[in-house]
Amino acid sequence: MNRLFLVSRQFSTSVRRTMIIKPVPVLEDNYSYLLIDEDTKNVALVDPVEPAKVLDAAKKQGVTPQCILTTHHHWDHAGGNKDALKSxxxxxxxxxxxxxxGLTKQLKDNDTVKVGNLQVKALATAGHTLGHVCYFVEDTKTGQKAVFTGDCLFSSGCGRLFEGSAKQMLAALDKIADLPEETEVYFGHEYTRKNLQFAEHVEPKNEDIKKKVAWAKANQCTTPSTVKIEKLTNPFMRVRTQELKQSVLSDNESGLSDSEILLKVRKMKDSF
Ligand SMILES: [Zn+2]
Structure with missing residues (x-):
């Protein structure tokens, strides 16, 4: 199994995993996901933009989805909802x-939904869009944890600021950083290799980024990451670190706030 180099293996041997997450590559570089509670066979679809592919993946797993979790309103995430609901x-x-x-139930920050034994909590994470939510999932039987981050957090990157401010994006990324470090991170686009080029550019001495670059070269599909790995290798989660500050700030920028640093890094990435 080609798990990322730092992924906690605490669930791989001693505890039987009952939360199963299947990435389904869709469109050019998007991921939809099947979130399955193996014990109860309850299933949620995450951002099923190409319903035929996602439902086919569910069929192969022998499960029938009972709900849809949408991270945000952009067509490449929500655009398959109506057809999925028809099926x-x-x-x-x-x-x-x-x-x-196709929205039937609007969630607020910290609202929860049950998928069998899985407890799904909506995390309001404005920034990319104003109504963006991430879904933090805990398996109440095994303690396994995962978060679906849509276009808020990518592996070694973050979403563009289409509607929200840098301050909102920083608060969103902080919410994810506050989750337990072993939480697996399932993101909405396979941008990892490009993101890592930029991460290496801003932190050329970061050994964890170098290791991740080598790992990502050998692994086409890079989902999931973990909260721990993102804290070590994601420039947008590292705006408070001395290493990143030294690299991106000029002498007259030492007074910038954390969100101003994030904005600066975001602009650097936009034109990278
Ligand atoms: Zn989007």
């Missing part, structure tokens, strides 16, 4: 933004 019948379609196609 699934009257199931709930969750999200944090009334603009989401």
């Amino acid at each position: 699934l019948g009257s199931v709930d379609c969750y999200g944090g933004d009334e603009r989401i196609e």
Whole structure:
């Protein structure tokens, strides 16, 4: 199994995993996911933009999805909801933004949804869009943890600031950084290799980034990461570190706030 170099292995041998997450590559570089509680066979679809592919993946697993979790209203995440609902019948379609196609239940920050034994908590994470939510999932039987981060947090990157401010994005990334370090991070796009080029550019001496670059070269699909790995290798989660500050700030910028540093790094990435 080609797990990322620093992934905690605490669940791989001693505890039987009952939360199963299957990435389904869709469109050019998006990921939809199947979130499965193996014990109860309850299943959620995360951002099923190409329903045929995602439902086919569910069929192969021998499971029938009972709800849809949408991270945000952009078409490449929510654009398959109506067709998925046509196939699934009257199931709930969750999200944090009334603009989401097919939405049946709007979630607020910290609202929870059950998927069998899995407890799913919505984390309001404005920045990329104003109604963006991430989904933090805990398996109440095994303690296994995962977070679906949509276009808020990518592996070694973050979403563009289309609607929110840098301050909102920093608060969103801080929420994810505050989750337990072993939490697996399932992101919305396979941008990892490009993101790492930029991460290496801003922190050329960071050994964890170098290791991740080598790992990502050998692994086409890089999801999931973990909260721990992102704290070590994601420039947007490292705006408070001396290493990143020394690299990106000029002498007259030492008074910049954390969110101003994030904005500066975001602009550097936009034109990288
Ligand atoms: Zn988006």
